Every structure is written in structure tokens, then in C-alpha cells.
């Protein structure tokens with residue numbers, strides 16, 4: 001029987017057949033994601049953790065995390081060991097010595113959401129050091145708080161139907177890549193972005209793609225492709241603003257009534273402040289786009305209803321705050337903020353749900369309780385924290401100290417996928433006294449744990465699924481029994497809580513089924529869909545009424561800036577922020593500023609590492625999830641992740657498609673397989689994130705599979721946000737001549753005896 005399910009990349013039904021799991025896309029989805037073909041791999045026992053395991057050397061103090069083997073243990077033994085460690089650490093060092101940031105996407109599902117479960121559990125046992133912000137838009141969150149007062153440009157930008165109807169020119173910094181709008185955090189039942197873009201195009205909208213990759217916008221949109229040097233968008237944006245003001249094409253009135261600090265900003269733009277006008281000629285030298293093109297683009301945007309779209313990738317790099325701020329400043333200089341189809345948005349296409357109107361009511365939600373521990377870190381500072389307990393660092397105007405972490409707990413994330421400089425993270429993970437991980441799979445993170453609990457996947461449990469940007473509440477029906485001895489995160493935490501004498505506090509006496517019924521019925525009291533739990537469960541889904549689809553970012557603010565001020569110190573959009581300026585950060589001054597990132601200190605095309613590596617999010621999977629699935633596996637050559645390179649750069653290195661190369665940077669190295677393509681800018685190579693980290697042959701490369709975080713640098717965006725900078729690095733690529741070491745990622749690290 002086919003059963004209803006939901007993933008971050010779409011709703012589907014699934015059934016077991018003699019050929020394996022059959023997955024059928026939701027017939028109501030206009031544009032189902034190719035990622036669905038990865039789903040059957042969730043049940044591949046060869047890569048699943050099938051029983052609780054303990055690292056062999058952990059008990060006798062031998063062996064090292066990341067190099068050790070694992071022995072299966074009984075559930076009773078694993079629970080006793082893990083509960084013992086948690087209790088020992090909280091008694092001897094306090095709960096702040098437990099790091100439970102546990103960043104990661106886990107799976108869709110409101111109840112079994114791994115982050116909610118781990119935080120609820122750690123709160124019940126007395127709290128934990130948490131993390132703030134995200135890898136997705138780590139620089140944006142603190143910056144937006146200062147300059148517009150909220151994350152509205154991400155969470156409620158102008159709705160897609162408005163853009164489809166009104167926008168005349170889409171200027172897409174970082175593109176609106178179709179690959180990324182497959183995915184939405186929490187799930188998606190209707191993929192609509194491609195349709196909206198098509199409608200805009202049919203109406204005659206023009207598109208400018210500003211990106212190192214041609215395929216960051218669908219070919220059917222007929223975009224003009226400009227490919228600046230990676231990491232130089234800020235210079236291009238400043239020059240566009242400069243032209244607009246110089247020629248008198250700027251919105252003087254809007255800048256005066258709706259913005260704060262334009263005068264200060266103009267002093268910098270015009271060169272009055274530093275003697276350097278941020279002119280098109282100036283920008284041409286930096287970003288490689290000729291000045292006539294810049295002037296032409298300025299003229300086009302000045303005469304059309306223009307939407308400046310700013311992808312999240314722009315800020316996932318050194319000084320990433322500046323690209324977002326300069327992009328917002330550009331939209332303000334144009335003065336169309338608050339008009340239908342004009343202004344700016346942050347993250348269109350970065351996820352399917354950005355630009356969909358969020359549901360105006362709460363979803364069924366597992367209560368996480370209260371965390372009595374106040375300690376936190378900006379999420380991407382994990383390795384710094386583990387390596388430097390007690391060390392001072394700066395963040396968003398504060399001088400803080402890294403806590404002394406003794407136990408790391410992770411459920412639903414894969415730091416050995418998502419963090420930068422994985423060799424350094426390996427060192428960092430050797431510092432704590434205990435590392436406990438739940439995952440369905442033998443990921444690199446599981447292989448750096450002391451205790452590994454086998455978690456189920458969504459296919460093996462019942463849940464309620466829904467995202468705030470979607471319109472369906474989905475009954476996620478269990479498709480198969482749990483594999484091996486695996487249990488849901490809830491059951492694992494329930495056992496640990498029981499062992500610690502807190503079972504009742506954690507479960508409140510409910511099992512999975514009673515929790516689902518409870519969460520649904522609680523939700524139904526506020527929003528009545530007309531079905532009780534049993535009826536909903538049988539129906540399989542409820543279509544939800546959403547808010548209006550005509551939302552325009554800042555329309556009320558535009559209409560009456562004094563009556564609807566923004567929650568900033570000035571009540572306006574801050575082109576100069578007194579607050580940020582007062583921090584005195586050279587790496588994030590008081591207005592959008594061109595700062596030369598370390599990647600550009602040596603001119604591109606020269607030096608030991610002449611190429612730019614773009615390490616973007618993968619089109620063939622979600623992060624590292626189901627890397628062994630069909631869509632992901634088919635993109636690989638000789639089992640290695642594809643590295644795209646321009647024909648000229650391949651020719652000068654004597655490379656052909658299918659060659660294995662070693663990518664080297666100042667940080668580390670990775671093997672990958674060459675794919676020659678003129679969809680990448682000359683001087684740029686592209687390697688998506690998510691190939692499972694394989695450090696098993698360090699004499700050959702830091703990772704022999706193609707995880708770009710073997711070569712990226714572990715440094716924050718700036719002292720303001722301390723965000724992730726994984727998107728860009730400087731590298732060199734050379735043919736790997738020696739024999740190709742076999743991948744170990746598909747072989748669980750289980751001791752043979």
C-alpha cells in the first residue's frame with residue numbers, strides 16, 4: 001500500500017515493492033523535485049547504523065576520534081553509558097559544559113524534528129550551551145537587525161505572484177537557482193518558483209543574472225549573464241549606486257524620508273571620505289565587469305520596475321555583511337522599496353518557500369521547554385569554541401568568552417559536512433570528554449562520536465508534516481518498520497530521560513501516537529480544519545488556508561514612514577548605522593563598504609592558488625543527505641564528486657572530463673572528478689557541498705571523495721555576525737596521477753571481531 005510522506009524536498013507516497021521502495025511524487029505538485037529519486041536510499045542497510053555503537057578506544061582511553069573502530073552494544077548498555085556521561089558532566093562542570101547547539105536540517109516532521117527533540121531533552125536535564133543564527137544566512141541575521149530591524153526581507157519579502165505580475169527587471173545577485181528551490185525547510189507540497197518566473201518572462205520581464213555560474217537562472221528566462229570575480233558584488237553594487245546618484249537617477253525624496261545616513265554613505269561613495277570615488281571605472285578593476293556595462297545596467301534599472309534579488313550565498317563569504325547591505329542600499333537609491341514588484345528581497349530561490357506568504361498561524365509544535373543556561377555561540381564558531389575554551393572573541397558589539405565544553409551532543413545535523421576546514425574540526429572534536437550522536441547513517445559525524453545511537457528515518461515512523469510557507473498539513477504514515485534496532489530520537493531521549501529519573505518530565509506520559517494526537521488536537525483548538533485527529537490521519541492531509549498572496553515588503557512603511565516606522569534606532573532603513581559604527585569594527589564599518597577579502601589580496605589568476613572555488617549547495621541532494629541516493633550517485637564520476645571547470649582552465653592544465661584532480665588550498669585538499677563546462681566563469685571552479693567527508697587516505701588528500709570543506713577556511717564573516725564563510729576559497733587544481741584510493745564512506749567503521 002502506498003503511504004503518504006513528506007521530505008524537505010517534496011510530498012510523496014511510497015510503498016515497498018520487490019525492487020525496493022517505490023516513491024511517487026505528489027500528483028498536485030506542478031514541479032516535483034528530482035531529489036525525490038534519492039529517497040529509496042534511506043533504507044540502504046549498508047550505510048545505516050543498525051544498532052547502538054561505542055567507539056572502541058573510548059572506554060580504555062586509546063584510539064582517536066575519527067580514526068577509531070566501533071563495537072555494537074545493547075540498548076541498555078548504550079543508554080547507561082550516555083546517561084552516565086551526561087550526569088557526570090552536569091554534576092562536575094555544570095550544564096553549560098554540554099554543547100547542544102546540534103545545528104542541522106534533520107528531516108521533515110513536526111514531532112520527530114530532531115532539533116526540537118534534542119533541545120527538549122537537554123532542557124529537561126537542566127540546559128545546555130546553545131547556538132544562535134544559521135549557516136544559511138549567518139551574516140544577515142545580525143546585520144538586518146541593525147539596518148532594517150527584523151528579518152522581514154527573508155521571512156516576508158514581496159510575494160512571488162506580485163513579482164510575476166509587476167517586476168520589469170529582475171537583477172539577480174547570486175541568481176535564483178532552480179536547484180535550490182527544490183528544497184524548503186520543513187517540506188513543500190507545491191513547487192511554484194519556476195512557474196512564477198516563467199509567468200514574469202512571458203509578460204516580458206527582463207533578467208540580469210550576476211553570478212559565476214550561468215545555470216543560477218533557468219535558460220528559458222533568457223537572462224543576460226554577468227559574471228564578476230567572485231566575492232566582488234559589493235564593488236559592483238556600490239558603482240551602480242554611484243552612477244544612479246551621479247546622473248540624478250536616484251530617488252532623492254525616498255532617501256530623505258525613508259532612509260537614515262545617506263549623506264554619510266554618499267561621502268564614501270563619492271570619494272569625499274577616502275579620495276576614491278566608487279565609480280564604474282573603479283569597480284571594473286575589482287570585479288571585471290566593464291564600466292560601460294555597469295552604466296547600461298544602471299540606466300535599465302532606473303527606468304524599470306526593478307527587483308534586486310540577493311541570494312543568501314552572497315553573504316556566506318568573508319565580509320558577507322557588505323554585499324547584503326550594499327544591495328539594500330542600491331534598492332534604496334532606486335527608491336522602489338515598498339512598491340509592487342520593486343525593491344529588494346533576500347533569498348528568492350534560495351529555498352522554495354521564500355516569497356510564499358507564511359501561514360498566519362502557528363503549526364502543531366513540540367514544546368521545547370526552557371533552557372536555564374544563558375551561554376551561546378554564533379553557530380559557525382564551533383571549532384573555535386572547542387579549541388579555545390575561555391578565549392575572548394567579539395560578536396555583534398559584545399566581548400564574549402568561549403565556554404569550556406566537555407560533552408558534545410548532536411542529533412539531526414552533520415558538522416563534518418557543514419563546517420569549514422574539516423581537518424581543524426577533527427582536532428576540535430578530539431577535545432571534549434564525550435561526543436554523543438544520533439543519526440540514521442554512518443556519517444562522518446557519527447564516525448567522530450563516542451556513542452552512536454541509531455535513529456530511524458521518516459519512513460520508519462509516524463508524524464505530522466508541514467512548513468510555514470506551504471499550504472498542506474500532511475499525515476506522514478510509517479512505510480516500513482524501523483531498520484535493525486533503530487529507534488526514533490524521541491524514543492532514544494525517552495530512554496535516557498528515564499535512566500536519569502526524568503522520564504515523565506520528558507514524555508509527559510505520551511508515546512508517539514499520543515503525542516501526534518495531542519499536538520494535532522491542541523492546534524485544532526486554535527485553527528479548526530473540521531477534521532478530528534482520526535479523520536485527518538485517514539484523509540492523509542489537510543489543505544490549509546494561507547494569508548493573502550499580494551504581500552509587498554515595506555508597503556505600509558513606504559506609505560507612511562512615521563506611522564509605520566521600522567524597528568531600527570532611526571525608524572528608517574539605515575544606510576549608515578550609528579550603532580554598528582560605534583562598535584569600531586574595521587571588518588564591518590558603519591555603512592556598506594568595499595573591503596578586500598583575503599581571497600582577493602593576491603590577484604585572481606596568479607599565485608599558488610589562482611582559481612576561485614565556489615562551494616555552493618548541491619543540486620543533486622540536500623546537503624549531505626542521501627549522498628548515496630540515485631540522483632546524487634549518478635552525478636559522480638569514478639565515485640567522486642564532480643568539479644566543474646571552464647574549458648580554458650582545463651586546457652591550460654591538460655585536463656579532460658572524467659580526470660581525477662586534487663584540489664589544493666592553503667587549508668587542505670580534496671579529490672574530485674573533472675567536468676568541463678562553459679557554464680562556469682573562467683578562473684572559477686565549482687564543487688558542491690555534501691559529498692561525504694572521507695579522510696581515510698590523508699597522504700593523498702584531506703578528503704578523497706570531494707567534500708569542499710576540506711579546503712575552505714574556518715573564519716567568521718566579521719566580528720559583527722561571525723557567520724559562515726564557506727562559499728568561496730582560493731585553490732589550485734592538478735591532475736591526480738597516483739592510484740585512486742577506494743572510498744570508505746560506504747563501509748561502516750565496525751570492528752571485525
Ligand SMILES: Nc1nc2c(c(=O)[nH]1)N[C@H]1C(S)=C(S)[C@@H](COP(=O)(O)OP(=O)(O)OC[C@H]3O[C@@H](n4cnc5c(=O)[nH]c(N)nc54)[C@H](O)[C@@H]3O)O[C@H]1N2
Nearest residue numbers: 104105106107135136412413414418438455623624625726
Ligand atoms: N562550504 C560550504 N559549506 C556549507 C555551505 C556552503 O554553502 N558552503 N552551506 C551551509 C548551509 S547553508 C547549511 S544549512 C549547512 C547544512 O548542514 P546540515 O544541516 O548539518 O547538513 P545535513 O546533511 O542536512 O545534515 C543533517 C543530518 O541529519 C541526519 N538526519 C536526518 N533525519 C534525522 C532524524 O530524524 N534524526 C536524526 N538524529 N538525524 C537525522 C542526516 O542523516 C544528516 O546526517 O551546511 C553549510 N555548509
Ligand SMILES: Nc1nc2c(c(=O)[nH]1)N[C@H]1C(S)=C(S)[C@@H](COP(=O)(O)OP(=O)(O)OC[C@H]3O[C@@H](n4cnc5c(=O)[nH]c(N)nc54)[C@H](O)[C@@H]3O)O[C@H]1N2
Nearest residue numbers: 136174180183210213230231311312313350616617622623
Ligand atoms: N537542492 C538543494 N537545495 C537547497 C539546499 C541543498 O542542499 N540542496 N540547501 C538549502 C539551504 S540550507 C540553503 S541555506 C539554501 C542556500 O541558498 P544559496 O546560498 O542562495 O545557495 P548556493 O547554492 O549556496 O549559492 C547560490 C549561487 O550563488 C552563486 N555565488 C557564489 N558566490 C557568489 C558571489 O560571490 N557572487 C555572486 N553574485 N554569486 C555567487 C553560486 O554560483 C551559487 O550557485 O539552499 C537551500 N536549497
Ligand SMILES: [Mo]
Nearest residue numbers: 134135136137
Ligand atoms: Mo542553509
